Amino acid sequence: MDLLNYPQPLADLISSLARLPGIGPKTAGRLAFYLLQEPETAEALAQSVLKAKEKIKSCSICSNFTDQDPCAFCRSERRDRKLLCIVEHPRDVAALEKTGEFKGLYHVLQGVLSPLEGIGPEQLTVQQLLQRLEGVEEVIMAMNPTVEGEATAMYLARLLKPLGVKVTRIAHGLPVGGDLEYADEVTIARALEGRRNL
């Protein structure tokens, strides 16, 4: 798509949209034209993007996205505080919640170990994790089954086990290299059931 053929503001909109994950130049163009033809949708979208950006913060305990600190999970009386599930990103919390199988608390790492990208334990929420282990009996590693996810799970297991916590890894009915986010609910539920000791 040749952006020079469009007026500047339209070209800017298209290239902003094209920067979003999963959206190529063609789709970006379609979305931009749609938004211009539907002014109300465009207005509402713009508002909610700004509002979400302003209101959503990271929970100071678990690092999940929230509009109140601590987040609803961390405040809840109904969640099982003996179980802690570690995930890479906030979107993985949503994927696990959809299964309705898990009743414990979450901890969002904000990524995985990746020396190539300069990401070590300090760049992740490992310190926060170590500070919230009181009363936790089992920590479940639910990182994606990539080599980086595995390395991170092993790293944390080595850190946590000496502290007397049981560490398990969700069984991968998930395809290797696959993302939690894209797995269906049944697959995730089964993976949770069949977790193994690390």
Place this chain on the structure above:
Amino acid sequence: MLIESLRLENFRNYVQEEIRLEPGINILFGENGQGKTNFLEALYFLLTGKSYRVQREQELTHWGENGFRLQGLFQVKQRIIQLESRYYERRKILKINNMPCRKLSDYVGTVNAVYFSPDDLILVKGGPGERRKFLDFHIAQTKPGYVSLLNSYNKVLEQKRALLKSNLSLQSKRSQLAVWNEELIELGRKLIKHRMNLTEELQTVSSYFYQHISEGKEKMEIHYRPLGLKDYEEAISSFPNLLIEHTEQEIERQAVLIGPHRDDLVIYLNQKPARLYASQGQVRSLVLSLKLGEVQLIQAKKEEYPLLLLDDVLSELDRFRRKYLLEFIYSSSIQTLITMTSAEEMPEGKINRYYVKQGQIRREF
């Protein structure tokens, strides 16, 4: 396995071409630089989603275009299979019977081929990397999970290398190295097992071929050396210790010194390393035996012969080896594509001839 037709669009010097191929021997002939090798490369890419010559698909795209498309009709076990490989806007799309494949490993190996060109003579005299590549390409074609195993292993290697090169403190390097090593061991052991299994199978068939080609006078042997050791069990059990012993050195040299990414497949001729002692003629016989071994192994696993692609090979072989090869092809009815520059060298018997000129192919009757 049979290829019935191949269609090329903007691949190398082909703009738009489609040809039908026949069972048996198909000869592509023409002057230098007309597109004979490109045609075989196209077919090989269509089967494996990769080129053996280049890493970047852009180089395969006809100059000035932004992508290419290859389509072929094949026959495997009496069933018609359509393969399509398309490269467009830096993305590769692979389809079997019009169904897109999500992973390369779902696609590779649907139809098999063995490719042989004079460049393969480097297998004997070149470095270990060439021989590892030879093993890996073969396993990828016959074991569906191997591509992702290899990719994962390489990813771990890259991460470990990055860690060794980082300017983190010695202590944090060590604590993180432990987990990458653990993965290196787990994936590395599987890699070694696959390669050793293949080597053993290949040893049996290839040494048989070599014995015949050398008229019973010489003996070929191949041995995989896991982690530089002789024995599989030993390598598997000492892998963790070797890594620990070499940690200091790895940190100092910022390189991953232990693992199957450094293994070699040693080829012996009459009990001596062929890399050091084999003559030119012996090198040709060795590589021919390895390639025919591959053909035979694919036949054993898939219960059908793969396609055989011989690029400029006939002119490289002396009369005896040439005759041996052609007899093998005829007696096993292997569909073969052969390139050559002059029509005079053509083998006798029933052959189909195709004249290649400037990215166009004409069947000659």
